[in-house]
Amino acid sequence: MPWWLPATLALALVAAVVGGALLALGLAAPGLDLPGNLGDAYLWRVVRFTLFQATLSTVISVALAIPVARALARRQFIGRGLLLRLFSLSLVIPTIVAIFGIAAVHGRTGWVNDVFALLGFERAHYLYGLIGILIGHVFFNMPFIARILLQAIEAVPPETWRVASQYGLRSRDIFRLIEWPALRTVLPGAAGLVFMLCFTSFAVVLTLGGGPKATTLEVAVYQALRFDFDLGRAVALALVQLCLCTAIVLALLQLAVPSSMTLTEGRRYERPDSGGRLGLATDIGAVVVTLGLVVLPLAAVAVAGFNARTLEVLSRWELWRAVGQSLVIALSAAILALLLGGAILVSSRILRHRLGRPGAAGRLELSASLILVVPPFVLATGLFILLRQVADVFALGMPLVILVNALMALPFVVRFLGGPMMEEALRHDRLCQSLGIAGWNRLRLIEWTGLRRPGALALAVAATLSLGDLGVIALFGSQDFATLPLLLYQAMGGFRLSEAAVIAAVLSLLCLALFFAIEWGLGGLRRRGHA
Amino acid sequence: MRLATFLFSAALAVLPLSAQAAEKTLTVYTYDSFTSDWGPGPAIKEAFEADCGCTLEFVALDSSIGVLSRLRLEGENNKADVVLGLDLNILAEARDSGLLAPHGVTPQNLALPVAWDDDIFLPFDYGYFAFVYDTETLAAPPKSLKELVEAPDDLKIILQDPRTSTPGLGLLLWVRKVYGDEAPEAWARLAKKTVTTTKGWSEAYGLFLEGEAPMVLSYTTSPAYHMIAEDEQRYQAAAFAEGHYMQVEVAAMTKSTDDPDLARRFLEFMLSPGFQSTLPTGQWMYPVIDLPEGLPEAYNRLVDPAQPLLFEAEEVAARRGAWVEEWLQAVTR
Numbered sequence: 001m002p003w004w005l006p007a008t009l010a011l012a013l014v015a016a017v018v019g020g021a022l023l024a025l026g027l028a029a030p031g032l033d034l035p036g037n038l039g040d041a042y043l044w045r046v047v048r049f050t051l052f053q054a055t056l057s058t059v060i061s062v063a064l065a066i067p068v069a070r071a072l073a074r075r076q077f078i079g080r081g082l083l084l085r086l087f088s089l090s091l092v093i094p095t096i097v098a099i100f101g102i103a104a105v106h107g108r109t110g111w112v113n114d115v116f117a118l119l120g121f122e123r124a125h126y127l128y129g130l131i132g133i134l135i136g137h138v139f140f141n142m143p144f145i146a147r148i149l150l151q152a153i154e155a156v157p158p159e160t161w162r163v164a165s166q167y168g169l170r171s172r173d174i175f176r177l178i179e180w181p182a183l184r185t186v187l188p189g190a191a192g193l194v195f196m197l198c199f200t201s202f203a204v205v206l207t208l209g210g211g212p213k214a215t216t217l218e219v220a221v222y223q224a225l226r227f228d229f230d231l232g233r234a235v236a237l238a239l240v241q242l243c244l245c246t247a248i249v250l251a252l253l254q255l256a257v258p259s260s261m262t263l264t265e266g267r268r269y270e271r272p273d274s275g276g277r278l279g280l281a282t283d284i285g286a287v288v289v290t291l292g293l294v295v296l297p298l299a300a301v302a303v304a305g306f307n308a309r310t311l312e313v314l315s316r317w318e319l320w321r322a323v324g325q326s327l328v329i330a331l332s333a334a335i336l337a338l339l340l341g342g343a344i345l346v347s348s349r350i351l352r353h354r355l356g357r358p359g360a361a362g363r364l365e366l367s368a369s370l371i372l373v374v375p376p377f378v379l380a381t382g383l384f385i386l387l388r389q390v391a392d393v394f395a396l397g398m399p400l401v402i403l404v405n406a407l408m409a410l411p412f413v414v415r416f417l418g419g420p421m422m423e424e425a426l427r428h429d430r431l432c433q434s435l436g437i438a439g440w441n442r443l444r445l446i447e448w449t450g451l452r453r454p455g456a457l458a459l460a461v462a463a464t465l466s467l468g469d470l471g472v473i474a475l476f477g478s479q480d481f482a483t484l485p486l487l488l489y490q491a492m493g494g495f496r497l498s499e500a501a502v503i504a505a506v507l508s509l510l511c512l513a514l515f516f517a518i519e520w521g522l523g524g525l526r527r528r529g530h531a
Numbered sequence: 532m533r534l535a536t537f538l539f540s541a542a543l544a545v546l547p548l549s550a551q552a553a554e555k556t557l558t559v560y561t562y563d564s565f566t567s568d569w570g571p572g573p574a575i576k577e578a579f580e581a582d583c584g585c586t587l588e589f590v591a592l593d594s595s596i597g598v599l600s601r602l603r604l605e606g607e608n609n610k611a612d613v614v615l616g617l618d619l620n621i622l623a624e625a626r627d628s629g630l631l632a633p634h635g636v637t638p639q640n641l642a643l644p645v646a647w648d649d650d651i652f653l654p655f656d657y658g659y660f661a662f663v664y665d666t667e668t669l670a671a672p673p674k675s676l677k678e679l680v681e682a683p684d685d686l687k688i689i690l691q692d693p694r695t696s697t698p699g700l701g702l703l704l705w706v707r708k709v710y711g712d713e714a715p716e717a718w719a720r721l722a723k724k725t726v727t728t729t730k731g732w733s734e735a736y737g738l739f740l741e742g743e744a745p746m747v748l749s750y751t752t753s754p755a756y757h758m759i760a761e762d763e764q765r766y767q768a769a770a771f772a773e774g775h776y777m778q779v780e781v782a783a784m785t786k787s788t789d790d791p792d793l794a795r796r797f798l799e800f801m802l803s804p805g806f807q808s809t810l811p812t813g814q815w816m817y818p819v820i821d822l823p824e825g826l827p828e829a830y831n832r833l834v835d836p837a838q839p840l841l842f843e844a845e846e847v848a849a850r851r852g853a854w855v856e857e858w859l860q861a862v863t864r
Contacts, residue, residue, distance in 0.1 A: 108687075
């Protein structure tokens with residue numbers, strides 16, 4: 001099998017879905033009228049603001065994620081494992097639920113203000129505005145970056161820490177000489193992904209940003225497609241978004257450096273930098289900030305789930321049917337995403353390692369993320385137009401949702417699995433080549449021990465992402481289809497906000513349980529320590 | 532083997548429709564909160580199927596505008612017999628699509644506060660936009676839109692965006708109706724009191740219930756939900772002297788329906804008590820006929836606007852773009 005074939009097949013699927021949807025919508029439009037649509041001042045004001053908030057959100061998320069990842073890497077504390085798993089939740093819970101959680105903590109009558117009032121201070125109204133957007137985006141994205149960075153730090157060969165002890169390196173030197181080089185291998189890719197998520201943010205920016213001053217390009221696309229039913233303008237704006245995001249993330253990838261792994265005998269050594277007072281203070285600071293920005297809003301979601309309606313909702317058959325359907329979708333989508341991600345990485349690591357073209361490999365991995373910058377309603381509308389000529393869209397509901405969810409989870413799988421797969425290649429590629437071990441045998445006999453844990457992590461992330469994703473189904477309109485997020489939005493639309501809060505809590509707990517189950521079952525979490 | 536039998540019988544249990552494939556099917560495009568278990572959809576389906584000798588199939592789209600959007604995307608090849616849940620502000624576009632047919636129904640008993648005479652659209656419920664307030668944090672709410680606009684800026688409100696939500700567009704038209712060409716100045720003053728402007732109703736109302744502001748843009752009927760479903764008197768709507776802007780939800784049959792008689796029959800059923808009595812506690816909106824059993828008691832305690840405010844659908848269609856532009860300029864200044 002030629003080296004490029006796996007990635008080509010996987011990316012062909014991405015291209016078929018994204019390209020097919022955009023093309024179908026473009027063809028259905030009377031005309032794109034690019035000069036007319038791209039010439040107005042409103043659009044460029046929106047683009048400027050979108051770029052500004054996305055850049056700032058990404059920078060701040062990264063700036064917070066680095067100390068958080070360091071703290072998690074060099075300290076063991078009670079609740080560390082739970083914290084790591086909670087991290088996976090923030091990307092999962094539906095936007096509107098997250099907004100309520102954040103408002104419950106940081107809002108005008110939120111917990112933080114309650115504490116202020118208790119201490120005799122004036123209540124501070126800091127949430128709605130630029131700060132609100134940043135708080136929202138840090139909540140969604142910082143945990144993801146921190147998790148990726150932690151993985152990179154943990155991949156540093158343990159012998160390095162022995163050497164660091166022998167030289168008596170201080171915390172600052174360890175960061176500069178050991179951690180930063182390790183972080184730089186994954187940071188541009190992860191930051192690029194977060195940039196895309198912030199760029200395409202819609203309800204968070206509008207609501208926490210305080211209103212129409214905080215309008216992103218995604219809002220303008222929505223307005224064109226739904227409010228004005230101007231398909232041409234919607235496609236034109238979606239293309240602007242696609243091109244801008246791609247260009248910026250490509251530029252960001254230029255900062256990536258190839259990882260320089262060295263062989264390890266796999267023994268564990270203590271890090272020499274867990275002692276210092278300043279280090280301890282920063283670590284405590286990082287964890288406290290994490291608690292305030294990530295854990296407390298999640299806790300607020302859980303607390304809201306206990307209300308007068310809890311028992312009633314829990315005893316509904318519809319809830320458990322939705323749980324079942326969501327689990328089927330999540331697991332199928334996750335497995336598909338893992339296969340696609342593996343296929344892309346098998347090709348890209350050969351490109352990077354054997355052919356010595358890390359830049360091309362980075363771009364290859366990036367193209368797996370393209371689906372994230374196409375607005376979901378554009379994707380759904382385009383797919384609908386595309387498919388209804390060849391099939392009954394309602395009958396396709398389930399496979400279609402699984403496919404789209406898998407493609408949406410794909411970029412995350414690539415980020416979580418990329419580092420470890422590269423590591424395996426560096427370690428065993430020569431051996432495998434000289435012994436002629438390839439394909440399934442290579443995975444089973446050689447790489448499984450090393451890839452098992454990261455593979456399980458990637459699968460768990462993909463599954464929880466699909467569990468929380470509303471998918472395109474809401475826009476397709478099928479009566480017999482009911483996932484948890486869909487049920488949640490229906491409850492909200494029908495005035496049932498307390499029922500919706502219960503469903504949100506169930507969804508969060510289910511994500512957490514799924515995460516634990518996959519990491520334990522597949523990843524062998526109990527068998528700690530590297531193989 | 533056992534498993535196969537089990538799966539087979541499970542499949543049969545799940546797909547009861549396939550057994551009666553010969554029966555007629557009426558397909559209704561509507562939005563999902565109408566058909567959800569909490570909405571009126573399930574009861575309506577049961578009541579209609581009881582004597583139509585047909586299957587009523589809902590296609591649940593994400594919103595009122597989603598219904599129209601789906602119809603336009605499909606064009607002549609749409610599968611709908613009836614579309615249900617369009618609101619007045621997208622009526623002109625729906626009419627211009629040329630996909631809807633005259634209903635041919637002469638409604639006898641309409642109790643709508645405004646005269647209704649339209650050959651394509653029939654109303655099925657209505658309501659009024661209003662500011663709902665928290666009686667525990669706001670003792671004396673403004674008594675008119677004007678008082679709200681001129682209130683000190685520490686009176687905080689939560690609004691919805693007219694570009695993305697129905698109540699948001701409703702307030703835009705309300706302000707326009709009351710202030711005319713001076714609407715931008717009113718908006719500039721409202722903007723100073725606005726905590727945030729959300730994408731949809733759910734975000735705004737949820738934040739209001741969390742206490743993020745003492746007032747939120749919603750409907751006069753919202754307190755009925757709290758009084759009936761939660762036995763809670765705390766949230767009330769503020770009556771505004773200028774009157775309240777009205778929302779009317781309508782339905783129509785499609786030109787492409789393969790069974791116009793059945794579609795018409797559904798529209799007639801829609802105006803009967805069997806359908807209408809599900810609305811006060813399913814949609815939390817007013818029915819368009821006088822119900823034989825009357826309205827739930829809580830409805831007597833709601834704000835009853837002396838004067839419904841409404842623009843002609845054609846005027847909304849023609850000027851909406853300019854008004855939104857004007858609003859955007861005013862609130863982002």
